[in-house]
Each structure stands twice: as C-alpha cells, then as structure tokens.
Amino acid sequence: MALQHLSPTATPVRVVEALKRDGAVIVDDLASAEVMDAVAAELAPWLERTPTGPDAFSGFHTRRTGGLVARSPLCRDLISHSLALGAAGKLLEHATSFQLHLTQAISIGPGEPAQPIHRDQWAFDFFPFPAGYDVQCNTIWAMTDFTVANGATRIVPGSHLLADRLKFSQADTVAAEMAKGSVLFYTGAVYHGGGANQSRAARVGLNITYAVTWLRQEENQYLSVPFEIARTLPVDFLKLIGYRRGAYALGYVDDLRDPLEVLLPRGAQSGFGSPDAPASTR
Numbered sequence: 001m002a003l004q005h006l007s008p009t010a011t012p013v014r015v016v017e018a019l020k021r022d023g024a025v026i027v028d029d030l031a032s033a034e035v036m037d038a039v040a041a042e043l044a045p046w047l048e049r050t051p052t053g054p055d056a057f058s059g060f061h062t063r064r065t066g067g068l069v070a071r072s073p074l075c076r077d078l079i080s081h082s083l084a085l086g087a088a089g090k091l092l093e094h095a096t097s098f099q100l101h102l103t104q105a106i107s108i109g110p111g112e113p114a115q116p117i118h119r120d121q122w123a124f125d126f127f128p129f130p131a132g133y134d135v136q137c138n139t140i141w142a143m144t145d146f147t148v149a150n151g152a153t154r155i156v157p158g159s160h161l162l163a164d165r166l167k168f169s170q171a172d173t174v175a176a177e178m179a180k181g182s183v184l185f186y187t188g189a190v191y192h193g194g195g196a197n198q199s200r201a202a203r204v205g206l207n208i209t210y211a212v213t214w215l216r217q218e219e220n221q222y223l224s225v226p227f228e229i230a231r232t233l234p235v236d237f238l239k240l241i242g243y244r245r246g247a248y249a250l251g252y253v254d255d256l257r258d259p260l261e262v263l264l265p266r267g268a269q270s271g272f273g274s275p276d277a278p279a280s281t282r
C-alpha cells in the first residue's frame with residue numbers, strides 16, 4: 001500500500017483524515033525548492049560541525065542538528081507553517097493545547113543502513129497510549145529529494161492502530177518518496193524509520209514535531225533558545241515553543257506566574273484565571 005499524496009492546497013482536515021486512516025501522508029511541494037535551498041544554506045555551518053550519531057538508532061553516518069529555532073530564522077517559518085499548525089491542532093484537539101516537541105535536521109549519509117523501525121511516541125518512556133489516542137503530530141520537510149535509494153523515510157501504513165512494541169522488517173514498509181519541498185506528516189504512533197542510504201549523497205530532512213502540552217518536550221526549548229533570542233520572538237511563537245502553561249497549571253513559575261510573564265515582564269498576563277491558548281495553537 002502506497003502513501004497518499006495531497007496537493008499543497010490541502011486543508012488540515014484532509015491531512016488529519018489521512019493521518020487517522022494511514023498514520024502518515026505526504027503533502028507535495030508545500031515549500032519551493034528555493035526556500036529549501038535557503039534553509040539549507042542557513043543550516044550548512046551548523047550541519048558541518050555536527051558529529052555523526054553515537055549508536056545504530058541515531059546512525060553512525062547520520063548527523064542530527066537541533067536548536068533550529070535559535071539557529072535558523074527561516075526554520076521558524078516552517079515550524080509555524082499554517083498547515084503544520086492546523087494539522088497538529090486538529091489531530092491533538094482533545095488536549096487543551098499543543099507545543100513544539102523537537103526540531104532536527106537529519107542528514108543521513110551514504111552507507112547508512114536502515115534505522116530500526118519504531119514509534120516516535122516511545123520517547124515517552126514507552127508509555128502505552130491507547131490506540132487512536134494521539135499525543136504527537138510530526139513532520140519531515142524534504143530538503144533534498146527523498147528516494148528509495150537515498151534513504152526516504154520508511155513507513156508501515158496503518159500501523160498507528162496496531163499493538164505497541166511490535167517488530168517490523170523493511171519488507172513491511174513503504175518509502176515516503178517525495179520531492180524537495182514536500183512534507184511527510186506522520187503520527188507519533190505510526191511505525192517508521194529512516195531508510196538505508198545507498199546513494200552517494202546525503203539525504204536531508206527537517207524533522208519538526210509537535211506534542212500535547214502535558215508531555216515533556218523532547219528538545220528543551222528553554223535552554224536551546226538563548227533568552228536574548230527568545231525575547232525577540234512573537235508572543236504566539238513563544239507560546240508554541242513552550243512559554244505557556246500546559247492545561248491548567250503545568251509549568252507555572254513561583255507565585256502562579258505565567259512563563260511568558262517571566263520572559264517578557266511587561267504586558268503578559270498572570271494567574272490561572274486567564275486561559276491564553278491562541279487560535280493558532282489550539
């Protein structure tokens with residue numbers, strides 16, 4: 001079974017329909033090749049100095065470069081893309097709000113074998129979330145073309161509704177082949193993994209993921225984004241990266257202060273009586 005492809009004009013509702021059915025879907029050409037090249041140029045100095053992974057899961061020939069909110073202003077536009085936020089908000093609508101979970105440019109180098117097939121939500125200490133109860137909505141933006149040969153992400157379609165801790169082989173998967181600028185959307189529950197890179201060039205994808213605000217973020221945004229940079233970002237974006245309370249009280253500061261009030265002392269609201277979820281992150 002191949003993955004469904006949607007056009008760049010697809011609505012969040014269409015994306016989420018496909019996610020609920022298959023666990024993954026590709027939106028073709030959501031960004032132009034020129035935009036992806038500009039992002040690549042911004043990230044190049046950071047990718048160059050990133051070491052390859054320490055184990056088979058991270059990949060001995062794979063570089064994972066994070067901290068993209070701070071390092072790449074262009075990545076902020078992708079992180080807050082309306083289709084990504086719309087789809088995450090819809091998929092996770094049973095929660096009070098969602099937030100950015102991690103940002104990672106994944107450069108799979110030539111010779112890298114396939115990554116073990118896994119669920120991203122295993123990051124939550126393997127908690128067995130009920131089938132159909134989504135806590136995570138993920139994207140991988142193709143910064144190069146994704147092909148079978150260069151390690152396109154491998155997906156087990158429909159596996160988001162199966163039992164936990166299953167083992168799959170490559171034969172159970174299909175390749176998320178897509179052109180540069182296209183985006184793979186997938187849930188935290190779908191079984192998948194990076195593909196083997198048998199080509200001569202790196203396969204680069206931008207993994208930007210979102211999760212409900214009552215779970216701990218995989219990438220610590222408070223320490224990844226220096227305060228001097230955080231203070232220059234729009235309030236809605238700050239809420240998206242975690243400067244807000246999750247649900248009613250999670251993450252408050254000292255006397256019930258909102259995290260935003262601490263970061264931006266003037267003008268922010270305080271107290272538990274001020275529900276603050278902006279439409280864009282609900």
Ligand SMILES: O=C(O)CCC(=O)C(=O)O
Binds near residue numbers: 140153
């Ligand atoms: O790079 C990819 O295609 C997928 C990587 C992945 O699934 C992961 O690191 O969790």
Ligand SMILES: [Fe+2]
Binds near residue numbers: 118119120
């Ligand atoms: Fe993964």
